[in-house]
Amino acid sequence: MKFRKYFGLRLLTYVFTIWIGVTFIFFIPRMFPSDPVESMIGQIRARSGQMDPVEMDALRRSLRVQFGLDGSLMEQYGSFLWKGLLHFDFGPSLSSYPEPAGNIIGMYLPYTLSLSLTTTALAWIVGNVIGLLAGFRKNKRSSRILEGIAICIYPIPYFIIALVLQIVFAFILGWFPLQATINTQGNFAQWAASLFQASVLPAFAMLMVGTGWWIISMKSLSGTTAEEDFVLFARYRGLSEATIGTSYVFRNSILSQITALAMSLGGVFGGSIMTEIIFGYPGVGLVVQKAILMSDYNLILGCITISIVAISTATLIVDLIYPFIDPRIRYN
Amino acid sequence: MKKFWKNANGRLKLGMVITAFFMVIGFVVYYFPHTNPFTFNSYPNKLLPSGEHWLGTTSMGQDIVWLLIESIHNSLLIGLLVATVATITGVFVGLIAGFSGGAVDRVLTVITDTFIVIPSLPIMILMTSLMKGSSTVFLMAMVLAIFAWAWPSRQIRSMALSMRERDFIHTAWFSGEGTVQVVVTEILPYALTWSLSNFMNATLAAIASESSLAVLGLSPGNLISLGNMIQWARDRNAIFARQWFWVGSPIVATVLLFIGLFLLITGYNDYMSMKRGR
Numbered sequence: 001m002k003f004r005k006y007f008g009l010r011l012l013t014y015v016f017t018i019w020i021g022v023t024f025i026f027f028i029p030r031m032f033p034s035d036p037v038e039s040m041i042g043q044i045r046a047r048s049g050q051m052d053p054v055e056m057d058a059l060r061r062s063l064r065v066q067f068g069l070d071g072s073l074m075e076q077y078g079s080f081l082w083k084g085l086l087h088f089d090f091g092p093s094l095s096s097y098p099e100p101a102g103n104i105i106g107m108y109l110p111y112t113l114s115l116s117l118t119t120t121a122l123a124w125i126v127g128n129v130i131g132l133l134a135g136f137r138k139n140k141r142s143s144r145i146l147e148g149i150a151i152c153i154y155p156i157p158y159f160i161i162a163l164v165l166q167i168v169f170a171f172i173l174g175w176f177p178l179q180a181t182i183n184t185q186g187n188f189a190q191w192a193a194s195l196f197q198a199s200v201l202p203a204f205a206m207l208m209v210g211t212g213w214w215i216i217s218m219k220s221l222s223g224t225t226a227e228e229d230f231v232l233f234a235r236y237r238g239l240s241e242a243t244i245g246t247s248y249v250f251r252n253s254i255l256s257q258i259t260a261l262a263m264s265l266g267g268v269f270g271g272s273i274m275t276e277i278i279f280g281y282p283g284v285g286l287v288v289q290k291a292i293l294m295s296d297y298n299l300i301l302g303c304i305t306i307s308i309v310a311i312s313t314a315t316l317i318v319d320l321i322y323p324f325i326d327p328r329i330r331y332n
Numbered sequence: 333m334k335k336f337w338k339n340a341n342g343r344l345k346l347g348m349v350i351t352a353f354f355m356v357i358g359f360v361v362y363y364f365p366h367t368n369p370f371t372f373n374s375y376p377n378k379l380l381p382s383g384e385h386w387l388g389t390t391s392m393g394q395d396i397v398w399l400l401i402e403s404i405h406n407s408l409l410i411g412l413l414v415a416t417v418a419t420i421t422g423v424f425v426g427l428i429a430g431f432s433g434g435a436v437d438r439v440l441t442v443i444t445d446t447f448i449v450i451p452s453l454p455i456m457i458l459m460t461s462l463m464k465g466s467s468t469v470f471l472m473a474m475v476l477a478i479f480a481w482a483w484p485s486r487q488i489r490s491m492a493l494s495m496r497e498r499d500f501i502h503t504a505w506f507s508g509e510g511t512v513q514v515v516v517t518e519i520l521p522y523a524l525t526w527s528l529s530n531f532m533n534a535t536l537a538a539i540a541s542e543s544s545l546a547v548l549g550l551s552p553g554n555l556i557s558l559g560n561m562i563q564w565a566r567d568r569n570a571i572f573a574r575q576w577f578w579v580g581s582p583i584v585a586t587v588l589l590f591i592g593l594f595l596l597i598t599g600y601n602d603y604m605s606m607k608r609g610r
Contacts, residue, residue: 017446025458151589155594157540159547163562164583171571216598263449270453274544288454289548292461300461304454311451 013315018085021308025301026080030073037063085309090302095294101302106288109306112283115199116272117314119206124261126207127214128254134215135222135253136245147219148303154212158271162205162278169201176201179280198282202275209271217260221253228252255326262318265311342607344599350592354585358408362401369398370556378575382472387577391568403561404589406469407539410557413473414480414538419531421477422484423523427515429485430492434475441489447482455479456541460550467552472545484530491526495519529600536593543586558586 041060071079083089090101134143153161170176180198183190225231226249234244276285284303289301337345351479352445367374373393381388387396430438459475460467495501504514543559551560565571 013442013445013449016442017449020443020446021450021455024455028455028459028464151594151598152591155536155590157543157590159544160562160583160586163566165573167579266449266451266453269451270544273453274547277547288457292457292550295461300458304458307451307454312449315449328436 006323007320010316010319014312017312017315018309021312022081022085022305023077025304025308026077029297029301042219052081055289084301084305088302088306090206090305091298093299095290095299096298101296104299105284105306106301108282108284108287109310110330111195111281112272112276112285113282113310115202115276116206119203120210120261120265120268123207123210124214124257127211128218130211130251131215131218132222132245132253136226136249140228143219146215150212150215153208154216156209157274158205158209159274159278161208162275165201165205166278180282182282198279202279202281205275205279206268206271210268213264216249218253218257221256222249223280225249225252247296255322258318258322258325262315262322265314269311270309339603339606341599341602343595344603347592347594347596347599349590351596354404354408354589354592355539357401357443358405362405366398367395369394369402378573381577385582388575390565390578391570391575392572396578396581400585403556403558403582405555406555407542407559407589408535408584410469410473410476410542411535411539413470414476415531415534417473417477418480418534419484419527421481422530423488423520423527425481426485426488427492427519427523430489431511431519437489440485444482444485444489447479448486450479452479453541453544456545457548457550459567460545467550469552469555472542472552473538474553476541479541480534480538484527484534487526487530488523491523492519495522497553520558525604529597529604531596532593532600536590536597539586540590555609558582558589562586 003296012274041056041063046263088102088106092098093101093104097102130146134140134146137143166178170178176197182198183194226289227270228317231244233246271282273285273288275281276283278288284307287299288303290296291303340348371394375385375389375393375395377389377391377393379385379389385395385397387400389395390399414603425440425444429437429444456475456479460472463471463475501514501518504518509517539558542551542557543562546557547563549563551557551563556564560578561582565575565582570579
């Protein structure tokens with residue numbers, strides 16, 4: 001019963017999060033005086049010189065339909081929710097007209113997802129293992145040093161780590177290309193090799209920041225848990241340190257780390273966007289940057305809608321794993 | 333104060349020293365008379381560090397030290413502005429949620445949780461890209477504050493929940509104090525010490541978000557923050573020209589500032605939990 005309630009409440013928050021996010025991004029552009037259709041017409045006019053006013057009106061009308069700007073505000077909102085959220089149809093991209101914005105994002109999204117999901121999972125596992133060891137024997141010198149390193153890396157924003165790595169490893173040492181290029185012409189092996197080469201530095205940058213945080217939080221969590229009475233009792237029972245570490249300290253500390261993982265995904269995605277931009281890694285971040293430069297609102301809206309859905313879904317999945325690790329939610 | 337310093341742990345001390353150093357640079361040294369660092373060609377281009385120009389000059393003949401001081405000032409200003417707005421809103425919402433309970437609490441909690449998990453950077457990108465050109469420091473701070481209040485609010489709510497059951501609150505209630513009076517005289521002082529670490533956290537997060545937006549070219553163009561200074565140096569090929577002092581000094585300053593603030597936060601939290609434990 002309790003599990004069902006947990007599940008239902010979590011699902012409700014999921015729908016609510018996406019709805020608030022999407023409502024936000026629908027109404028914000030409409031609160032600003034700038035009009036994407038007028039700015040596009042301005043661009044066309046600047047390129048083609050003189051244009052017939054009648055044709056111009058026809059163009060304006062057809063652009064309004066394509067950009068979902070016709071009809072009343074509520075109609076627009078309804079069709080935005082229907083088309084954008086349920087069919088990922090955001091209309092044509094402005095910068096590479098008439099290619100649909102959804103297609104462009106679909107092409108780049110897998111790169112971002114594979115980079116950020118792999119590094120997040122890896123950082124979480126490595127960070128928690130190191131953090132557990134450091135917290136469980138917190139008076140050892142090695143754990144102090146590890147924590148010190150983590151403290152010096154974690155607070156630094158992603159793009160600064162990325163920039164420093166780029167300067168050192170790509171510019172000064174020349175081990176990696178300055179800007180990523182993915183080989184799409186050659187065969188699979190060439191493609192995979194170029195992707196690997198382009199991913200090493202971005203992945204390393206994201207791992208550094210991510211792991212740092214999990215070490216710090218796990219160390220303090222397991223440090224507190226290790227001082228609990230039940231751990232002392234386990235010690236009196238004569239259990240081995242390994243058993244105490246894994247089934248007493250670890251199992252109790254990991255619960256809040258799962259919640260923390262779910263809550264950190266939004267930040268990780270933001271970090272991934274910044275890292276991609278610095279390294280020119282072909283992901284959603286690069287699309288966002290291009291869309292901003294070209295004032296391509298459909299593409300920006302599309303990227304943001306899809307990222308909100310993706311992050312909320314990932315958060316939901318992590319939260320739904322939680323009951324399988326915490327028996328209190330399952331059986332009560 | 334002397335006793336505080338004696339009881340403080342190493343992290344807190346180091347964090348305070350680093351943060352104080354940046355505060356002095358940003359809000360005291362900043363007001364020393366100097367040549368406007370924005371003016372191009374005030375000095376010869378691309379000078380190396382010397383007695384006159386400690387960090388040299390840019391390729392537009394600007395003094396890097398003063399450029400850096402100006403950007404530290406602006407970054408800190410934005411951070412503190414956002415943190416103030418976010419903390420006040422967060423304390424307010426959190427106290428209402430925690431003390432009213434029932435439906436009000438449930439609605440506010442769902443909204444707060446939504447704002448915690450929502451990916452903030454994409455939405456901030458959208459808002460700032462629409463304001464491109466017309467953005468100011470104040471507008472920038474407001475955009476950042478939209479996503480900064482939720483975490484303090486959540487913390488204050490859980491504090492309020494545990495607070496509600498404490499003896500001295502009951503005493504205050506039974507002695508006939510109204511809700512408003514209880515909140516203002518009994519709860520707020522507690523909430524403020526709790527909020528201090530959230531305040532510093534919000535400052536750090538705001539400076540980080542602002543500099544991320546700056547790298548995307550979305551920070552106000554007339555504002556030089558730490559992120560903007562890095563981005564301008566990148567735009568003008570300071571890396572390829574190996575002008576390390578130009579691109580490196582804001583990087584080093586940001587890293588130091590963030591480590592200092594982070595040490596301050598964790599040190600303060602440890603100090604407070606020690607104090608509560610005693």
